[in-house]
Amino acid sequence: MSYRKRLPAKRLGLGLVATALLVSSFSGALLSQDSPTPDQGDHELHDRANNEAYAWANNPADRKWRVELPVSVRNLLTLTGAGTTRRADRVDNDPASGLALAGSTAMFADATGSALWPNCTPIRVTVDTVExxxxxxxxxxxxxxxxTELGELTGLEFTPTTDSTHTVGDNPAPQPNTIQIIWVNRDTGLLEDHELGAAEVWHRKVVDRLIVFQAIVLLSDEILTKHDLDTNTGGDFIRTTLIHELGHxxxxxxxxxxxxxxxxxxNRKASVTTADRAAFAYAGSRGC
Incomplete structure (x- = not known):
């Protein structure tokens, strides 16, 4: 049986995607700061509910760190070792609790742990711009x-293909072991008003752990048409948006x-924080 975090049907326009899948209701969507107040309230309420439902959960396989962990990140993850500070109010070597206290959440988790990609196999990434x-x-x-930055943050190995010509309607789901990134026009109805992107993630249970095995990321053309990649401000905005959705x-x-x-x-002050670095490192720590 496989599971996924699902986008509402309007955003994908695909009825077949849900076939043979047990669907949960979370959408990994990112709003622009221009979004009006009513939308902001609705989405923040939904996100808060999700944070309560999907706190990070540890699995014994999640200690195969693939990136260097600065002391600040090790402290947040409650890892012991040279230079770290032990706190009486925290359990040692409990990354899930450290991430929870920092306000980070998982896309999906249960009693066996969080749903993560295994870090022993390269992940294929297709980039589609024809739509x-x-x-x-x-x-x-x-x-x-x-x-490239995602690989540096997680330690996961990605093999990107940028000459793909698929559209949203070509495949109800990406191929296994694939992240499919599709750039779409903002007025197609695939994204809600002021949504810059959205992600859908599939996972399944393998023995004693939850494994992510495919994902779709939709990116709005508004990301590029309103911002210049060659300027510092525009480049930071674009980078932040893409890293957000790839994080999902x-x-x-x-x-x-x-x-x-x-x-x-x-928002303009968004950046990769210490907690973000810890979450990305943890996302890449799932051994095989």
Whole structure:
């Protein structure tokens, strides 16, 4: 049996995606700061409910760290070792509790642990731009840079393909072991008003752990048409948006910290915080 975090039907326009899948109701969507107040309230309420339902959960297989962990990250993850500070109010070597206290959440978790990609096999990433009016070269470049950064943050190995010509309607789901990134026009109805992107993640239970095995990320052309990749401000905005959605694709949920790159509503102060670095490192720590 496989499971997924599901986008509402309007956003994908696909009835077949739900076939033979047990569906949960969370959408990993990112709003622009231009979104009106009523939308903000609705989405924040939904996100808070999700944070309560999908706190990070540890699994014994999640200690195969693939990136260097600065002392600040090790402290947050409650890991012991040289330079770290032990706290009487925390349990040692309990990353899930450290992430929870920092306001980070998982896309999905249960008693066996969080749903994560195994880090022993390269993950194929396809980048599709044919459904968007955005500059295909700029879209491919921005996506490639974000994938590279995602690999540096998680330690996961990605093999991107930027010359794909698939559209949302071609495949109800991506191929196994694949993250499919599709740039779409903002007015197609695939994303709600002021949504910059959304992610859908599939996972299944394998023996004693939850494994993510495929994901779809939709990115709005508004990301590129309203911002210049070649300027510092525009480049930071684009980078933040793409890292947010790719974070969902590797199993990271929203953060309650409005300075986090994983906060559900984009703002100018968003960045990759210490808690974000800890979450990305944890997302890449699932051994095989």
């Amino acid at each position: 968007s009016s955005a500059d295909s070269t700029a879209a491919a470049l921005a996506t490639r840079d974000a994938i 694709a590797v199993g990271i949920g929203h953060s309650v910290d409005d300075g986090s790159v994983m906060y559900p509503r984009l």
